[in-house]
Amino acid sequence: MDEKLRISVISTDVETSKLQGIARKIFLILTLIGVGAAVFHIFGFSIGGHVMWPRAYYSILIACYLPLIFIGKRHRAGLQEIPWFDWAAIILCILCCIYIFFNTMDIEYKSWEYYTPPLGLIVGFVLCFLILEAARRTGGLLFFGVVTFFFFFPLFAHFMPRIMEGIGFTLKETVSYYVFGSDTLFGLVMDVMGNLLMGFLVFAVALNYSGGGPFFLNLAYSLVGGARGGPAKVAVIGSGFFGSMCGDVMTNVTTTGSITIPAMKKLGYRPEYAGAVEACASTGGVLMPPIMGATAFIMAQILGISYADVAMAAAIPAILFYTSLLIQVDAYSAKMGLRGLPRDQIPSTKKTLKEGWPFLFSLIVLVILIFYLRVVALAPFYTTGILMLTVIVWKWRKLTRQQWLRQLEETGKAISTMIPILLGVGFIIGSLTRTGVASSFSREVIHLAGDNALLLLVMGAFGSFVLGMGMTISACYIFLAMTMAPPLVAAGFDPLAVHLFVMYYSMLSFITPPVALGAAAGSAIAGASFVKTAFTSMRMGFVLFIAPFTFVYTPSLVLRGSLSEAALHIFTFLVGIVFIVGMIEGYIMGLGLLGGIYRPKRLIALITGILLIIPSTYTAVGGAVLGFLLFLPMMVRWVRKVLGRS
DSSP states (O other): OHHHHHHHHHOOOOOOOOOOOHHHHHHHHHHHHHHHHHHHTTTOOBBBBBBBOHHHHHHHHOOOOOOOOHHHHHHSSOSSSSHHHHHHHHHHHHHHHHHHHHTTTHHHTTTTTOOOHHHHHHHHHHHHHHHHHHHHHHHHHHHHHHHHHHHHHHHGGGGGGGGGOOOOOHHHHHHHHHSSSSSSTTTHHHHIIIIIHHHHHHHHHHHHTTTHHHHHHHHHHHHTSSSSTTHHHHHHHHHHHHHHHHHHHHHHHHHHHHHHHHHHHTTOOOHHHHHHHHHHHHHHHOOOSSSSOOHHHHHHHHHHOOHHHHHHOOOOOOOOHHHHHHHHHHHHOOOOTTTOGGGGGGGGGGHHHHHHHHHHHHHHHHHHHISSSSSSTTTHHHHHHHHHHHHHTTTSSOOOOOHHHHHHHHHHHHHHHHHHHHHHHHHHHHHHHTTTTTHHHHHHHHHHHHOOHHHHHHHHHHHHHHHHTSOOHHHHHHHHHTTTOOOOOOTTTTHHHHHHHHHHSGGGGGGGGTOOHHHHHHHHTTHHHOHHHHHHHHHHTTHHHHHHHHHHHOGGGOOSHHHHHHHHHHHHHHHHHHHHHHHHEEEEEEEEEEESSTSSSHHHHHHHHHHSSSOOOOHHHHHHHHHHHHHHHHHHHHHHHHHOOO
């Protein structure tokens, strides 16, 4: 990498904030109060021996971060100034949450869920309206439409067809349940947000803003930039690093893609291929521990297990996915004759590690705290403190007052973007729970599938994919975790494997037409056709389509079995991927080019790969035999060559 590019990668100076004056001051103050409340609650501090009740704590978070949407996002594009009705929304949101904060005891002990006072009902209606509008501005019209449908669903649930039929309620009963019940806005979603996600979002912003994102990209360049197809491999590894920090597909594509995609194009990659590589690699970042997306934290709460257990289970599938991407990129690069970057354009590994060791050290500390000490809620706060201390003490990067404020502002943006999404998901949870559809839907699905486990999986995959087109990964996952996952578990599959299965298929819409938002972002940066990029990304991400079925039938791949069994299945899976990639790209290392798409070698490679991936001893033996026959001519030529020399 040339010095100019390297400096631009390492630099974390960003454009001046668009927020100015009183709006920015309010934004920063509310952000600071919210983070302070999180520290107070999570660390168990008390005032006069009294700790903060969860509902009171959650109301503070909503009061601090929901108004930030009305400060930072206009109701329509193009507006610069904050209009009067957004100021009114900000004030109303804070007042509604203050009301809930001071009435927490009455809400809990006097069952406001069923006996709501008149003023409480008004507060409930206003807060619900504000959440829906914030969800529209944050999640887009498709997400808003889905959330609005489920918000009003209890009003007409008793008129729905049998598979979606539920108990009907009035609008007053519905709003009271949403706002003052314990299963909706102030239930699972805010529990995950307040006790887990808050700390990890604070750490992710601190890590990236202090230079972590650029450091990991530089590290990837120093490790594989000079290898065959170097920039594409950098995109895979760099997006995996960055995705493990941010857990958001679109942020990953736009951040790492702005560097890796131009580098790939410069080396000779087709624009649509460069965009597809980045889209696939960024999509997989949601699966990469130690910091995964919000869905992983929600999954831990639903299953009643530690986040560390979820992260450990997700590690092997994530590594297999990124390994398959590297194999595919290498095969394509070999076929097209694409080399790596010149040595003088690659940063020194030693120098990169010397400059960025605090980031690796902080991740090591985080891993130890999560997986060894098991203090998941406290881990990101401790790690953030250690990271900032090492950065300051060792003078790796001096942060000015404005940079500290900018980091605080970025923290507020990250948290405020997540809050409306999760609250919108809360409406979906409350709607399905209140009407009883969550359980009735599961019974109907089992009846339709006729106890056929494979058919249930196919239905779950299709449902996840379709819902993923209009919903966030978290919203789609929660809906299916409450409806589709129970019958799959009842069919005998491992619960954690089932929930990971649903999560995988919930995110496939990011690289699959007609939506393919990740591919859309990649194509925009690459200047390529969206359709070509989307279909290329779908081809590259084939592992995401087949891996969930594999680890549902082979739970050892998510560490739900013996290590020896896991090692065997990992080996056969990777070898199978090599052969499938050979069919897709027409190249296998050791065999070279396999010829046109309809040549026998490519067909044999496909069959071999499928047999090796299927979790069965008989198919693995069959795949091994076919693979041996495919390599036999090459082995014979090699033996003849050796004998000829002797």
